[in-house]
Amino acid sequence: YKRVTVKSLVDMKQTGEKISMLTAYDFTMAKIVDEAGVDVILVGDSASNVMAGHETTLPITLDQMIYHASSVIRAIDRALVVVDLPFGSYQSDPREALRSAIRIMKESGAHAVKLEGGKEIKESVKRILNAGIPVMGHLGLTPQSIYKFGTYTVRAKEEEEAEKLKEDAIFLEKTGCFAIVLEKIPAKLAKEVAESVSIPVIGIGAGNGVDGQVLVLHDLLGMTHQFNPRFLRRYMNLYEDMTQAISQYVEDVKSVDFPSEEEQY
Ligand code: KIV
Ligand code: NA
Numbered sequence: 001y002k003r004v005t006v007k008s009l010v011d012m013k014q015t016g017e018k019i020s021m022l023t024a025y026d027f028t029m030a031k032i033v034d035e036a037g038v039d040v041i042l043v044g045d046s047a048s049n050v051m052a053g054h055e056t057t058l059p060i061t062l063d064q065m066i067y068h069a070s071s072v073i074r075a076i077d078r079a080l081v082v083v084d085l086p087f088g089s090y091q092s093d094p095r096e097a098l099r100s101a102i103r104i105m106k107e108s109g110a111h112a113v114k115l116e117g118g119k120e121i122k123e124s125v126k127r128i129l130n131a132g133i134p135v136m137g138h139l140g141l142t143p144q145s146i147y148k149f150g151t152y153t154v155r156a157k158e159e160e161e162a163e164k165l166k167e168d169a170i171f172l173e174k175t176g177c178f179a180i181v182l183e184k185i186p187a188k189l190a191k192e193v194a195e196s197v198s199i200p201v202i203g204i205g206a207g208n209g210v211d212g213q214v215l216v217l218h219d220l221l222g223m224t225h226q227f228n229p230r231f232l233r234r235y236m237n238l239y240e241d242m243t244q245a246i247s248q249y250v251e252d253v254k255s256v257d258f259p260s261e262e263e264q265y
Contacts, residue, residue: 004039004080006112006134006178012039012211013200019179019212021202022220025051025068029217030075038079040202042114042214043069045084045144050218057143062089062100069108082136083110087144090115090124097124101133114181116142118168122175129176137172139165140206141184152229154205156185166193173197181214182206184231205231 012019021040024030025047033041047068048060062085069083083104090097101113112134115121128135141155149155156162165185172180179200182190187207194201194210203210215232218224222237252258 003078006080009039009080009179009200010198013198019200019202021212021214023047023050023214023216023218024072024075027071027075030072033217034076034079039212040214041072041076041079041081043072043081043083043108043110044216045086046216048086050216050224056146057084058087058146060086062086062103065089066104066107069104069110073109080112081110082112082114083108084114090121094123094127097121098127098131101128101135102131105133112136112178114138116144118164119171122171125172125175125177135177137169137177137180138183139168139172139180139185140182143183152184154184154186156189162186162189165189166196169193169197169201173199182210184229205229 009019019040020038021042022033022038023042023044023046024033025043030041043065045057045060045065047065048054048057051068052060052064054060065083065086069081073081085097085100085104089100097115104110104113113128114136115125115128116138118137118139125135125137141149141152146152156165166189169180177199179202180193180197182193182201182203184205187209190201190203190206191209200211202212202214204214216224219227219232220235222234223239223242225239249258
């Protein structure tokens with residue numbers, strides 16, 4: 001495999017090849033995602049919801065993110081692996097932000113980090129970039145700020161927030177970020193942003209006028225079934241298929257159908 005790099009992503013934007021990105025949090029899943037040809041694997045802090053069952057992304061710790069990231073890194077041959085800096089590991093001061101980013105890079109072997117926010121995290125982004133660590137931005141519905149928003153509805157529908165988002169995207173590009181995630185904003189605004197910067201813009205609930213798409217793996221596979229935003233396309237219904245397979249196993253154990261003659265020594 002030819003490895004995906006931050007450079008190849010920028011090249012993809014230039015040639016118009018869309019970027020595919022998916023989350024993964026463990027070795028077994030990451031191996032499948034990588035072999036299926038996904039360009040970027042995000043070790044998202046959505047692990048807080050998907051893996052740990054928390055209601056928000058806020059509780060997951062830096063140590064837990066490093067555990068997930070190192071499991072993913074051991075599985076991949078091709079994809080670029082980006083890891084979220086979790087809530088509380090970068091907001092209080094730029095030096096702490098750099099220390100957190102360095103821990104992720106050293107202890108997991110990841111290739112880049114992602115931080116939520118625009119100008120307000122300027123110094124942190126600069127410090128991390130100065131250390132040679134690639135940074136992906138994340139604007140729009142930034143789930144670490146959910147208690148400020150109060151709702152998971154579409155962001156930047158109003159002029160003021162849309163203007164700030166546009167400025168933040170240009171700011172992140174100028175500062176040196178290699179890509180930006182835009183989450184749950186109007187498609188028209190996302191397209192405008194993608195056209196205004198030369199770095200790739202990867203959307204989730206941001207329409208098809210951007211340079212790539214990202215989804216949470218467990219949502220795409222239909223393993224989660226109580227989360228139904230409009231932007232989510234389910235490619236499987238694993239929740240049902242797995243429930244069926246596992247109930248069948250229970251039945252087979254109870255009826256002593258399993259193990260059969262051929263399945264014993
Ligand atoms: O944590 C995550 O899964 C994310 C994506 C939804 C962009 O940040
Ligand atoms: Na995230």
